[in-house]
Amino acid sequence: MDPKETNEIGALAAAKFLKKSGLSDVVLSRIWDLSDPTGKGFLTKESFFVSLKLIGLAQEGSDISLKNIYNVLSKPPRVVKLLPAESTDWSMKPEKRQQYEQLFDSLGPMNGLLPGAKVRITLLNSKLPMDTLGRIWDLADQDRDGSLDKHEFCVAMHLVYEALDKRAIPAVLPPQLQRNYGSQTQQPQNGGGFDAFGNGAADGGGFVANFPTDI
Numbered sequence: 397m398d399p400k401e402t403n404e405i406g407a408l409a410a411a412k413f414l415k416k417s418g419l420s421d422v423v424l425s426r427i428w429d430l431s432d433p434t435g436k437g438f439l440t441k442e443s444f445f446v447s448l449k450l451i452g453l454a455q456e457g458s459d460i461s462l463k464n465i466y467n468v469l470s471k472p473p474r475v476v477k478l479l480p481a482e483s484t485d486w487s488m489k490p491e492k493r494q495q496y497e498q499l500f501d502s503l504g505p506m507n508g509l510l511p512g513a514k515v516r517i518t519l520l521n522s523k524l525p526m527d528t529l530g531r532i533w534d535l536a537d538q539d540r541d542g543s544l545d546k547h548e549f550c551v552a553m554h555l556v557y558e559a560l561d562k563r564a565i566p567a568v569l570p571p572q573l574q575r576n577y578g579s580q581t582q583q584p585q586n587g588g589g590f591d592a593f594g595n596g597a598a599d600g601g602g603f604v605a606n607f608p609t610d611i
């Protein structure tokens with residue numbers, strides 16, 4: 397046996413990974429026995445997929461047995477790192493949202509929209525790094541029309557303040573900040589993106605120190 401064989405997953409690494417499913421050790425050891433029936437002590441690529449499928453079955457309450465292995469899962473198996481609730485909760489306090497909404501109104505939206513150029517100045521005043529602001533913009537402008545409506549603006553401001561609080565900006569928009577949080581409706585994703593931060597050096601006039609820090 398070659399322990400460096402890349403297509404094999406050692407027992408320890410596999411166990412660590414499978415534990416992220418949140419299933420009990422009893423269930424996981426049954427899954428392990430079924431996935432590694434000959435007791436090799438490691439999982440091959442195929443037996444790893446078997447174990448994932450069995451996890452999916454266990455998570456939806458089905459029998460974990462090899463005869464169910466071809467059943468179609470109602471949901472994909474969940475094997476996610478369990479993060480502390482604090483770091484995944486991006487919800488905005490109602491009073492904060494209200495303050496962001498007031499700020500939105502004070503910036504003089506046209507037809508309920510603030511153009512990127514206008515928001516850009518406000519965001520630059522936060523003094524956050526440009527790449528952080530660019531990522532915040534990409535997350536906030538959910539319909540990618542180059543403008544922020546009231547909700548998108550609140551998301552942008554919320555992310556700015558969280559970033560100023562040394563929180564890492566998420567790679568995708570957290571569910572709590574999605575427009576239809578709680579409903580199943582998906583926002584249409586249009587092409588033709590707009591990058592408010594990609595081009596053009598900031599002209600000095602933008603850096604007015606009027607970024608509201610008292611929110």
Ligand SMILES: [Ca+2]
Nearest residue numbers: 537541543544
């Ligand atoms: Ca938009």
